[in-house]
Amino acid sequence: MKVAVIVxxxxxxxxxxxxxxxxxxxxxxxxxxxxxxxxxxxxxIVLPGGFSYGDRLRAGVIAAHSPVIKDVKKMAExxxxxxxxxxxxxxxxxxxxxxxxxxxxxxxxxxxxxTEIIVKNNKTPFTNKLKLDQRIPIAIANGxxxxxxxxxxxxxxxxxxxxxxxxxxxxxxxxLGIAGISNKAGNVVGMMPxxxxxxxxxxxxxxxxxxxxxFESLLNTLGVTA
Amino acid sequence: xxxxxVNVIIENKPEIVDPEGDTILNDLILKDKKTSVKKVxxxxxxxxxxxxxDKKSAEKAVLGICNEFRIFNPLVSKVSVETLxx
Numbered sequence: 293m294k295v296a297v298i299v300x301x302x303x304x305x306x307x308x309x310x311x312x313x314x315x316x317x318x319x320x321x322x323x324x325x326x327x328x329x330x331x332x333x334x335x336x337i338v339l340p341g342g343f344s345y346g347d348r349l350r351a352g353v354i355a356a357h358s359p360v361i362k363d364v365k366k367m368a369e370x371x372x373x374x375x376x377x378x379x380x381x382x383x384x385x386x387x388x389x390x391x392x393x394x395x396x397x398x399x400x401x402x403x404x405x406x407t408e409i410i411v412k413n414n415k416t417p418f419t420n421k422l423k424l425d426q427r428i429p430i431a432i433a434n435g436x437x438x439x440x441x442x443x444x445x446x447x448x449x450x451x452x453x454x455x456x457x458x459x460x461x462x463x464x465x466x467x468l469g470i471a472g473i474s475n476k477a478g479n480v481v482g483m484m485p486x487x488x489x490x491x492x493x494x495x496x497x498x499x500x501x502x503x504x505x506x507f508e509s510l511l512n513t514l515g516v517t518a
Numbered sequence: 519x520x521x522x523x524v525n526v527i528i529e530n531k532p533e534i535v536d537p538e539g540d541t542i543l544n545d546l547i548l549k550d551k552k553t554s555v556k557k558v559x560x561x562x563x564x565x566x567x568x569x570x571x572d573k574k575s576a577e578k579a580v581l582g583i584c585n586e587f588r589i590f591n592p593l594v595s596k597v598s599v600e601t602l603x604x
Contacts, residue, residue, distance in 0.1 A: 353588055386588065393594040395530075398537050440534065440594055465535065 293514040294320040296334045298364070298380075300355045301326070305341035305377065305488060312488045313338070317507045319516070326355065330363040335514050336373040336417070337364055339380030341433070341486060351394060351436040352382030361387050373417035373513055374480040378434055381472070381482030390475055390482045391449070392441035398465030402435040406497060408460035409471045409485055413453050416474050417513035418481045421505040427460055428506075429498035430485040437484040439466040439473070452476050457483055519569045522576035523602040528590045529561040536560055564589070573601045 295313050299306045306323060313321035322331060330337070344355035355361075361383070368374050368389055376384040384390045397403055408429055411422045422428070441449065446467055449455050457472035472483030490496050490503035530536055538560040547555050566583075570576035577599045584590060590597045 349589065350591065353591075357587065386591070391593075393591045395534070395594065396537070398535060400537050400541070442533075442593060445593070 293335045293511075293516050294322060294331070294333055295336045295338055295510075296322055296324045296330055297338045297340055298360055299323050299325050299340075300342070300344035300358060300379075300383075302344040302346055302355075303340050303342035303379070305379075305486065308486075309338055309340040309377070309488045312491055312507065316492060316504075317511060319511070319514075324360065326358040326360045328360065330360060330367065334367075334372075336375070336510060337367060339364075339374070339376040339383050340488070341378030341380060344379055344383065347436065350386070352379060352384075352386040355379075355383045356386035356388075365389060368475070368480050371477065371479050373510060375418055375510075376480075376482040377486055377488065378437070378484055381484055382436065384480060384482045389480050390473055391445050392439055392467075392473070394436050394484070395438045395440050396436050397434070397438050397463075402433075403437065403464060404431075404433040406430070407432050407463055407485070409457040409483075410460050411456070412458055413456045413474065413478075415453070416456055416478050416481050416509075418506050418509050419456060421509040421512055422502065426502060426505075428457075428485075428487075428502040429490065429496060429500075430487060430503050431489040431496075432463065432485045433489075434464075434484055437466070438464045439470040439484070441467055441470075449473060454478075456481055457485070519571060521567055521569050522573060524566045524568060524576050524580045525600045525602065526564040526566060526580060526584060526589065527561050527598050527600070528564070528595050529559060529598070530595050534594055577601055 313319045458469040487506040493500040539558040543558040
């Protein structure tokens with residue numbers, strides 16, 4: 293089973309994601325440059341974190357016009373699991389694959405800390421090994437991470453069970469405390485926190501198991517037996 | 519064909535919290551007792567220099583580009599243009 297990790301100019305979590313997929317969860321992972329076509333034999337796509345194009349104009353908006361995004365959209369429509377983390381989440385929103393917007397944190401600070409998120413939808417390809425309301429100790433690192441959507445969009449997210457993760461504490465002023473959402477079909481998930489920085493016990497000061505279940509959910513979805 | 523300088527102002531909608539504008543108002547202006555100032559909203563301004571036959575065409579072209587390339591997120595922001603002249 294092969295996962296494509298898309299690399300944009302300014303991505304900086306691509307290697308971390310590649311390492312976790314390959315060395316920790318033993319998936320075949322391939323780094324794909326944003327101007328290249330997606331390889332034909334992939335089974336999932338990850339848009340990693342970072343600062344594509346230096347967050348110029350608005351985080352994620354320029355990368356959302358990259359050639360590879362057309363392929364990502366096609367695969368997403370076919371139901372392929374797609375995960376966007378941090379800047380990857382911002383790119384998914386700016387490309388229209390996920391609704392809403394990611395605004396500057398209320399504090400206007402770049403936040404880099406450990407927090408906890410709570411699972412609100414455990415039916416997605418990235419959460420099916422987690423329990424509903426399970427808490428995940430996880431790293432956050434962003435400046436434009438405040439999820440915002442208008443009342444109508446938030447009502448639709450709730451109705452369609454598209455809220456995947458919420459913060460366990462007040463972090464950045466996000467609407468409904470949202471840390472991650474999915475598209476209506478559930479196969480495209482975006483989240484601000486970093487599971488790839490949290491899924492190994494040696495780098496997680498709390499418990500790495502819940503974050504590792506995000507990747508084990510992907511293994512489960514792809515039919516890989518651990 | 520003349521060139522026009524078109525300013526594009528991208529401003530978050532009124533219902534969106536604007537911590538930068540609030541900080542400028544509360545921690546700078548009002549601290550100096552300039553109480554006649556009631557509100558400050560931050561915004562982003564982009565200046566396009568564009569060749570067009572007239573001002574109307576210049577603004578229409580710039581607004582079209584803003585929509586095509588999602589220069590602003592219509593869910594949270596509104597955009598306005600002003601032309602400084604040829």
